[in-house]
Amino acid sequence: xxxxxxxxxxxxxxxxxxxxGSCNGCELEIHALANAFYDLERFGLHFxxxxxxxxxxxxxxxxxxxxxxxxxxxxxxxxxxKWVVAVGDCxxxxxxxxxxxxxxGGVSEVIPVDLHLRGCxxxxxxxxxxxxxxxxxxR
Amino acid sequence: MTNVQTLIKEGLPADNHRPFPRAxxxxxxxxxxxDALATEQCSLLGLWATPGSVHLALSEGTEIAVLxxxxxxxxxxxxxxxxxxxxxxxxAVADLYGLDPVGGRDTRPWLDHGRxxxxxxxxxxxxxxxxxxAYPFLASEGESLHQIPVGPVHAGIIEPGHFxxxxxxxxxxxxxxxxxxxHKGIEGLMAGAPLAQAAKLAGRTSxxxxxxxxxxxxxxxxxxxxxxxxxxxIYIRALMAELERIANHFGDxxxxxxxxxxxxxxxxxxxxxxxxxxxxGKAFGHRLMMxxxxxxxxxxxxxxxxxxxxxxxxxxxxxxxxxxxELYDGxxxxxxxxxxxxxxxxxLARWFAPGGFVGRATGRTFDARxxxxxxxxxxxxxEVPTRQDGDVNARVWIRIEEVGQxxxxxxxxxxxxxxxxxxxxxxxxxxxxxxxIEGFRxxxxxxxxxxxxxxxxHSHLRDPSWFQWPLLEAxxxxxxxxxxxxxxxxxxxxxxxxxx
Numbered sequence: 001x002x003x004x005x006x007x008x009x010x011x012x013x014x015x016x017x018x019x020x021g022s023c024n025g026c027e028l029e030i031h032a033l034a035n036a037f038y039d040l041e042r043f044g045l046h047f048x049x050x051x052x053x054x055x056x057x058x059x060x061x062x063x064x065x066x067x068x069x070x071x072x073x074x075x076x077x078x079x080x081x082k083w084v085v086a087v088g089d090c091x092x093x094x095x096x097x098x099x100x101x102x103x104x105g106g107v108s109e110v111i112p113v114d115l116h117l118r119g120c121x122x123x124x125x126x127x128x129x130x131x132x133x134x135x136x137x138x139r
Numbered sequence: 140m141t142n143v144q145t146l147i148k149e150g151l152p153a154d155n156h157r158p159f160p161r162a163x164x165x166x167x168x169x170x171x172x173x174d175a176l177a178t179e180q181c182s183l184l185g186l187w188a189t190p191g192s193v194h195l196a197l198s199e200g201t202e203i204a205v206l207x208x209x210x211x212x213x214x215x216x217x218x219x220x221x222x223x224x225x226x227x228x229x230x231a232v233a234d235l236y237g238l239d240p241v242g243g244r245d246t247r248p249w250l251d252h253g254r255x256x257x258x259x260x261x262x263x264x265x266x267x268x269x270x271x272x273a274y275p276f277l278a279s280e281g282e283s284l285h286q287i288p289v290g291p292v293h294a295g296i297i298e299p300g301h302f303x304x305x306x307x308x309x310x311x312x313x314x315x316x317x318x319x320x321x322h323k324g325i326e327g328l329m330a331g332a333p334l335a336q337a338a339k340l341a342g343r344t345s346x347x348x349x350x351x352x353x354x355x356x357x358x359x360x361x362x363x364x365x366x367x368x369x370x371x372x373i374y375i376r377a378l379m380a381e382l383e384r385i386a387n388h389f390g391d392x393x394x395x396x397x398x399x400x401x402x403x404x405x406x407x408x409x410x411x412x413x414x415x416x417x418x419x420g421k422a423f424g425h426r427l428m429m430x431x432x433x434x435x436x437x438x439x440x441x442x443x444x445x446x447x448x449x450x451x452x453x454x455x456x457x458x459x460x461x462x463x464x465e466l467y468d469g470x471x472x473x474x475x476x477x478x479x480x481x482x483x484x485x486x487l488a489r490w491f492a493p494g495g496f497v498g499r500a501t502g503r504t505f506d507a508r509x510x511x512x513x514x515x516x517x518x519x520x521x522e523v524p525t526r527q528d529g530d531v532n533a534r535v536w537i538r539i540e541e542v543g544q545x546x547x548x549x550x551x552x553x554x555x556x557x558x559x560x561x562x563x564x565x566x567x568x569x570x571x572x573x574x575x576i577e578g579f580r581x582x583x584x585x586x587x588x589x590x591x592x593x594x595x596x597h598s599h600l601r602d603p604s605w606f607q608w609p610l611l612e613a614x615x616x617x618x619x620x621x622x623x624x625x626x627x628x629x630x631x632x633x634x635x636x637x638x639x
Contacts, residue, residue: 017296021321023635025346025427030296031390032416035409049294065254066320067299070291096339100324101260121346123426 012044013135015085016054016078020071020110021061021103026088026121030058038124045131051077056134059111060121062090062097063104075111083114083134087127092116142175143199146206153207156571157362161194161205169208169216172197177221182492182505183606184575185584186218186228187599188236190262194599196573196584198492201510205573205586210238213263217243224491224606231639235326236262247275250319250638261327279305279313287620291320298634302623309619314612322638329598334360334434334565337595341585342429344600345636350376350383351578352600352636353432355585358513359598360434362572363589364565370557372436373514378552379419379428379437380576381545385456386415387579388538388545391631395535396467398624399476407463411456418452421445436562446553453546464539474532481614481626483529491610494581494603496541497630499525500533507577519551529614534629567593578603580631602636 017030033040040046048054051074063071075084086107089095094105107113117130140148149171150162164172172195175181184196184203193215195206208215217240219226229240230249237259253271257264279286284305291299301317325344329337341356342349354376361368368376393408420426422445431438441449467473488501498505506523508516524540526533569591576583581603588596611630615623 018292019296019298019321021323021635022298023343023346023349024298024633025343025349025429027296027298028347028390028427032409032413035413036406037410037413047296051292061321062323064321064323065256066252066322067291068254070299070320074292096336096343097323097325097328100328101255101257102322102324102327120343120429121427123420 012046013056013131014046014048014054015056015058015131016048016051016074017058017060018071018074019060020067020091020107021064021097022088022090026060026091029121029124029127030060030087032124033127038128040128040131043128043132043135045135051075052079054078054082056083056085057111058085058087059107060087060091062094062100063107063110064102065104066102068104068110071107071110084111085115085117085130085134086113087117087122089118089120092118095120141199141202142180143197143202143204146172146175146197147204150206153571155363155569156205156573157365159203159205159573161207161571161573164206164208166208166216169195169206172206173216173218173221176218176225179489183218183222183224185586185599185601186225186232187586187601188232188238188262189588189597190236191238193232193238194586196586203573203575213237214239214241216241219243219245224609227609228605235260238262250322252319260324261330274317276303276317277313277315281307281312283307284312300634304620304623306620309621311615311618311620311623314615314623316608316612318608318634319638321635323635325639326597326599329595332595334593334595337598338433339430341598341600342432344639345602345633346427346429347387347633348383348578348580348583348636349427349429350379350432351576351583352585353430354380355574355576355583356587356598356600357432357434358574358576359572359585359587360565360589362574363570363587364568364572365570366435366563366565368436369560369563371440371559372561374552374556375437375441375561376432377515377519378441378549379423379431380578381548381552382415382419383428384579385542385545385549386412386419388542389415389460391628392467392535392538394631395477395531395625395628396473398628399473401470401473404463404467404473407459411459414452414456418445418449422449433562435565436560438562440561441556446556449549450553453550457546460542467535467539476622476625477532477535477629478530480531480622481618481629483610483614485527485529487610487613488529491606493606493610495578495607496534496537496580497607497610498581499523500537501529502527505582507575507582511575513574513576515552515555518555519548521548531625531629565593567591580604580633581607600636600639602633604632604637608632608637
């Protein structure tokens with residue numbers, strides 16, 4: 001895996017997280033990825049502050065209509081090649097918020113999604129497993 | 140007679156609203172209630188609407204009441220006009236229900252950003268077309284001022300919101316928040332939902348407070364149905380609520396220090412938080428304990444081996460936290476950042492009546508567990524820590540002391556845990572219930588109206604952040620821009636809980 005990552009991404013995968021209307025449960029588990037138990041940076045995965053520095057957009061939430069434009073603009077600001085990871089059941093299809101006047105109903109309604117990581121919220125282990133799989137498949 | 144009792148007596152009582160009274164009142168009584176709020180004889184607990192009516196929840200000491208006013212012309216006398224803490228709640232009511240506060244000081248939309256394709260989605264719906272209007276921010280005028288717009292997409296892994304700073308050099312002259320980006324329409328989804336679905340929605344209003352919300356909703360439903368959860372469930376719920384508080388406080392203490400570039404506290408506190416979540420995941424099947432509290436009881440019992448493991452964990456947490464507290468207290472460079480930063484003045488705390496560490500770091504004593512003594516807290520020993528300084532440091536210390544209290548509460552709960560079932564049926568019946576639960580960031584209010592078939596007619600959930608967000612604007616004034624993350628994290632308001 002280390003070789004794959006080095007060859008394709010120069011030893012790192014930079015992730016920009018975008019909350020597009022989550023309940024903040026997913027953010028708690030994404031935060032946990034950085035704690036000493038999961039320590040995601042040892043896999044060459046790290047979070048960046050700007051979409052312009054990112055290879056991956058990690059998007060949570062059912063995409064509220066009030067966040068739709070911000071998500072689209074963040075996606076456009078991310079340079080190619082880029083991957084979109086939709087995290088959580090809401091990001092997959094709106095989850096419990098599907099059908100509301102206020103939500104678009106899932107990330108793929110707004111921008112193309114490369115990987116869905118399901119769960120409400122997915123555990124840090126699930127998140128890590130998904131990200132490593134992406135790292136190995138990314139071309 | 141207290142103000143609350145007088146106000147209730149003037150109205151027409153709703154006979155199936157429990158456990159606190161609700162009355163339909165006239166405009167005259169409504170104005171008296173506004174007066175009681177404006178003169179600080181009562182505190183505002185909530186202001187919400189149902190189609191055609193507005194409801195005002197007040198507290199006076201340990202007394203709580205709800206006043207309801209019919210709005211035949213789609214208007215009601217503004218509470219925010221004389222009592223600023225109601226302004227944003229009224230703007231939300233106007234956006235969602237089309238009920239206009241007459242005399243309101245701020246008529247700008249709040250949750251409605253002009254992007255739903257519909258106006259007043261929960262009242263008289265109107266199609267909304269065209270491009271979303273520009274939001275008129277408040278003016279700041281003077282020499283050498285510049286603006287810093289931040290968000291809604293922030294640099295860290297946090298929720299979206301917009302902050303408009305006006306600064307003079309490094310000093311913040313004004314901060315204006317614009318929220319509503321994560322409005323999901325929870326009240327709309329609640330209306331007509333079966334109980335189980337509504338409980339899931341309540342538990343996803345603010346994920347970090349999922350236990351507090353699920354508990355507030357369950358207790359409101361049980362009040363409406365006139366039942367109590369089984370004794371064992373009541374204790375397990377409290378155990379979950381205290382674990383949620385401990386985990387979040389660990390997370391916050393570490394994160395505040397991290398925003399002062401003291402990463403070591405963050406790393407250690409992150410380990411403590413993770414241990415609590417891992418225990419919850421193992422014992423209850425969900426690390427955040429989502430959907431573990433349900434109307435009628437709890438979804439999962441506590442196994443004897445998990446109770447034993449928890450006792451061991453409590454000792455470890457206590458042992459490992461003590462040196463971290465010492466580290467916090469003894470690191471001058473860190474104290475230099477937190478002491479005297481972001482001071483909340485006592486008069487603002489009295490006025491806005493914020494719950495949680497925001498209020499209690501500025502002399503407020505209110506804690507719903509103590510004030511209302513809902514079970515099992517009536518049978519448990521604990522203190523409500525308070526401080527007077529109102530700065531970032533005081534808000535850290537409230538959390539530190541609350542961790543100690545909560546660890547002791549969990550121990551007491553394990554000692555006193557009764558046997559028996561952990562759930563019971565909720566018989567379908569029409570009724571209304573209100574509950575106030577102390578979550579980690581303050582009191583969560585849940586109000587519910589149930590139909591005879593057991594479905595939810597209406598539910599309103601009020602996050603503690605409603606009365607904390609506006610105060611963040613006040614405490615940053617005169618501080619440097621670089622201290623905003625520190626102030627913000629010490630408040631740790633919920634965007635999702637506020638935006639609904």
